[in-house]
Amino acid sequence: MSFCWMSPHSRKSKTDPLHEYRGVMFPRGVARDHLDAMPHFQTREDDIAVVSYPKTGTTWMLEIVSRVLSVGGKADRTSEEIGRLLESTVPGSSKPSHVSLEDMASPRVITTHLPRQFVPPGLSKPTGNVKVLVVMRNPKDTAVSSYHFVNKTHQQSGSKVPLKWDSFSQEFLQGKAGWGSYFDHLSGWWQMHNDPHFLFIKYEDMKKDLRAAVKKVANFLEVSLDEDTLQDVVNDCTFGSMKANMAKSQHAGKKVLARKGVVGDWKQHFTLEQSDSFDAMFRRALGGTGLDFEYDEADGTVPAKLIV
Template sequence: MAKTSANFMDDDDFTHVVKGIRYPPDVTKDNLEAMVNFDLRDDDIIIAAFPKAGTNWMLEIVNKILSAGGRTDASSDDMVGKLEFTYPHEPRPRHVMLQECASPRVILTHLTPDTAPPVIAHPQNNVKVIVVMRNPKDTAVSYFHFEQKLRSRFGRKPIPSWDEFFQLFLAGKHTYGCYFDHVLGWWERRDDPHFLFLKYEDMKQDLPKAVKTVAEFLQVKMDDASIETIAHACTFSSMKAALDNSRYGDRTVNARKGIVGDWKTMFTDEQSRMLDLKCKTKLEGTGLHLNFE
C-alpha cells in the first residue's frame, strides 16, 4: 500500500515543523527565533518569494543593476544564501554572517511576513523589499523537480511521486507551508512604498521592462542600452550558465526550463481543477490575479 502524504513527510528525517510550518533541514528553530532580533541597514534590499518563484532570477537582476550603478563589486554568488538558513559548509547561520557583509546587502528569504524578522515585515526608512510571485501550478512543478534533484544530490530519499508532492503542495504541508498564505501575506503590503511586487510571468513577457522597474525602485539611474544589456544577461539561457557554475550546490540544480506553462506537462485535468478551485477560494476579492499561460 502506498504511503499517504502525511506519513511520507512524517518519515522524512530531513524536514521538521516549527509553529505548524514544515521547513527544510537548514532552517532551524533557533534560526527562526533569532530572526526577531535581526537588524536591517537603511540601504538593505530584501528579495522575498515562495520557493521556486524566481528568487535567483531576481537576485541576478538586482546584482547586475547594483553593479552597473557602481554600488557593488560583489557577484550574485557572494550575495546568495537565504536569511533563515544555516548551510552545511558554513560555520555560522546566514543571518549572523550577513552582519559582516558589505553594504548594500541583498537579503534573500522564503519566509512569510509572520515568520520573517519584524523589520522586514514592517520596513522603515529606505529599506527596499522586492516580492516575486509565480503562478502556483508552475511553482509546484518547478519545486517538485528541484526537490528531486536536491535529494538525489545529497543522498536523500526521493519524493515517491508527483501525485504525492501535489497533495502536499495543495494542502500546504510541504516545506515552507501554504503557497497562498505566503503570497497573500506579502500582498497585503502592496500599498506600502517600501515594497515592489513583480510576477514571474510578466518578467518573462517583458524582461527589459522588469529590469527598468527594479532599477527605478532601487533608485539606480540607467539608460536604455544598459537596461537591455542587463535584460540579455538575465535571460534564462544566460543565467543558467551562471547558476550551473555556482559554488553553492543547491544553486547548481536550480535552473531547469524557466518557462511559463510547464505545469501542463505534469498536472492531470483533475489536479488542475483542484488548484483552480483553491485559487478561486483563496484569491477572490484580494485583487491578486495570477497568470498560468
C-alpha cells in the same frame, strides 16, 4: 541560492528533513534557533530584501538585483553571495546568515523564503528607505518546478526512487512542503502591495518582457541606467544566460536550480481535478484581493475563472 527543501512524502522517520515551527514546516537547515532570532534581527535604513517562495524566480531576481546594483555603483556582490537565505546557515560555516549579515557593508541584500509572519519586523513593516522586492509565480508552475527540483536533489543524494507527482502535488496543495503553504505565503505578503516600500514582480512578467522588468527593478532601487547599460543587464540576465552560468557552478545544488523556465509547463502534469483544486485554493486564499497570474505563455491569457 535557495536552501534545498523536500516533500514530507519523501521523509524517513530517522532522518526527517523537515520540522514544524509554529504550525509551518521548514527544512532542517532552517533551525529553530534561527527562526527564534528573526524578531531580534536589526534592519538598516538602506537594506534591500528579496522575498520569495522557493522555485518562483529567486535566483533570477537575485541576478537582476546584483547586476543593477553593480552597474549602478551601489554594491558589487554576486548573486551567489547575496543569495544566502536569512534563515539558514552560511554554506561552509557554522555561522547563521542573520549573524554574518551584521558584518556586511551597506547596502545589504537580504534574501528570504519566509512567510511574512516570520520575518524581522523591519521587513514585514519596513520604514525609512528599506526596499522589499517580492517575487511571485503562478502556483501551478511553482508546484511543478518544485517537484522536479526535489527529485533532482534526491538523485544527487543517491535516491533511486523518484517522488510521484500525484502525492507531491497533494502535499504542496496542503502546505506540507518546506516553508509551508505557498497560498498563505502569497496572501501574507500581498497585504503589503500598496506599501511604497514594496515592489511585487511576477515571474510571468519577467518572461514576457525582461527589459521592462529590469527597468522596473532599477527604478525601484533608485539606480539610473542608460539604454546601453540597461540592455547589457538584460542580456546578462536572460534565463538562457543564467542557466548556462549555473551549469558551470561548483555547487551541485545550483546546477539543478534552472530547468525549463517556461510559463504553462503545469499542463504537462496536472489532471483536470488537480487544476480545479489549485484554482479553488487560490480563490479561498486570495479571492477578491486583485492578485492574478498568467498560466499560459502561448497566448498570455488568463482563464476567466482564475481572475479574482
